[in-house]
Amino acid sequence: MDCEITYLKPYGVLITPKSDTNIEALNIKELKQFFHQEHLILLRGFDAFDSADKFAEYCENWGEVSLWPFGKVLELIQQDEPEDHIFDNSYMPLHWDGMYRPQVPEYQIFQCVKAPQAGQGGRTTFSNTLLALKNAPEEHVSLWKKTTGNYHRKMSFYNSKTVSPIITKHPQREHLVIRYNEPHIEEKGDFVNPPDLNFTGIEAEEVELLHASLRQALYDPQNFYAHEWQTGDVVICDNFSLLHGREAFITQSHRHLRRVQVLSNPPVDNPSLESYQ
Template sequence: MTSLTQLSQAIHDAPQWHLAEALQHPNEIQITPLKDQALGAIVTGLDARKAQSGETIFRLKQALAEHLVLIFKQQRLDDLQYLAFASYFGSIFRPSADNPVLASQSDTGVPPDVVPVSNAVGQGDYTGHGELSPHADHQWTPLPSFGSLLYAIELPQNGGQTTWFNTIKAYDALSDEIKKKIDSLQLITYNPFVRAQSNTGTSGYADSPYYRFKDQPILGHAYPHPLVRIHPETGRKALWLNTRSEVELVNVSDIEGSDLIAELRAHILKSEFRYEHHWETGDIVFWDNQVTLHSRTPFPAEQRRLLKRISLAGARPF
């Protein structure tokens, strides 16, 4: 018999609904919105190792659409259990080999299903220990991921917090004049990993320009997506714009486009749109990548940090 893939093995081994001791009772789970925060809710009482009822998964999906970030506390999972839980919410994100992303492998061109986000030697060494500016994952691909789950296994004593930004609230707070101006614009986000590959020893984001002017070379493929995208479940509008990597507005002059992007990026960073998460071991944070950005504070290089990320497939933004 052919050996199973990691994801197939995870679902094959997952607890079954018909076994009463393996099924989580929906009444054990509480969802509590974060008080006085721009987004986020805490989920307690859930054991991600157990089979979850349809009622529970539907409730969690509704909560994610409403709060954009769900924080599951006190989890203890291996990779297969983690994959089985994540697969309740969608297919695993698998980009094509011609669109490199974090942890794309040299032999296949695609990342593993479970990506170690770490500075710990031998655990992946992805993202290092420095600051990461606010971004949406996989924004430069033709089909960006819908969401991601990040599981905290080992944490530094200092720093390493993750902040999420609510880009629905950021859009809603714009003036009617600006909304009218940007609602029909398309934005190209250029792939920072292509830039890193073409400049050996660079980190991609840190070395890319903030805006691509027409006289600058194009690195990698260009996929225009709406600057203002619609959430597919709620219909709410959000700014689909990160704050650091190279971008370009379609059919907009260089100076006008550069100035507009700089204005919108400064707006997104306002404190009223953000929530900073202080990690605890066993946290799983599940976020909607379609309408949020996330960033990370730096931490000491000698302190170990190991989290594991699973990203879920998305559709073409509209």
């Protein structure tokens, strides 16, 4: 690829065009090699997709797009009176996509249609759980290994129960990953329609240490990357290995992202889904 390649810290890769700004000219096979090594690719400086359909069409190059009741593309824009935190400007705790759905997508592809201005917040947060496991003290990892997360979330797209060990095997590789939906932190402000969370397999007095140790590991700068959006950015990230969330942003900052989920080949059926309506 005739592009500038810059490695991000502590993981991820930024690819910018040297001359050809057509994103379609990038070789998907080569991009997938970067994806598997780095878990996050930022494409910056390429021509923007001028519609959701064009964006979805591009995402089809990566694999089978996951279908939702609203279609292929989720338009992430703050709503005036959101019924769910996803459409609010609040912070969003770390989680993995598809945890409440029949299939877990491997790729999340975002297009930034409009970035908030500098200082308005709204970074998307990513924690690399491979690094978190590698860098955490053994006693924390053994606590996580004993624990199972029990989650119930009801929103307009589903009403689901999910039960997942905190530490589990990557669905297509031999190494371990962390699957965790972080409880929202009250001090970080209002949070519309929180899920019900319950953590079992450990003593009641260990629950505080569980969350504190996971928070420490997942937000440690060695393992954590927060992406500050620029209009036109395309970010492709590894939903099997990373957890992601969002920082709060100033209301009416006109932040607009599009998100498409792409399934692995073969697709991964959600091993944790207990019930789904």
